[in-house]
């Protein structure tokens with residue numbers, strides 16, 4: 336019974352998991368701001384949780400530090416297919432303020448996992464993050480429906 340309810344809800348909702356692979360947390364704070372009454376993320380059927388095994392969308396923040404080179408792929412592999420990765424902020428794309436010659440930052444994240452959408456900014460505004468999720472989320476749901484048939 337509970338599994339049936341869960342399946343029904345998941346068919347029309349987008350589950351987002353934040354993966355911080357080594358940033359300053361500035362982008363994470365902007366994602367959390369989406370949960371405030373001002374943006375009310377859940378009114379769009381978008382839920383933030385911390386389990387990649389139940390994620391439709393992985394929201395990637397941070398600059399891919401040394402420890403994340405292998406962990407990034409491991410977390411990515413845990414998310415069920417089809418999955419979508421959205422890189423939030425400059426860090427996953429270029430390393431931004433953490434990038435330096437011979438340093439321990441390995442951005443871009445797309446060298447390690449497929450990235451479907453990227454939002455520039457340091458940090459990007461919550462509204463930009465919301466727009467990105469809404470632009471790729473419905474496709475995630477549609478693709479999931481096709482896989483289940």
Ligand code: SF4
Pocket residue numbers: 358359360361362363396397423424425426431432456457458
């Ligand atoms: S993009 Fe800017 S705000 Fe976001 S994690 Fe990197 S340094 Fe912090």
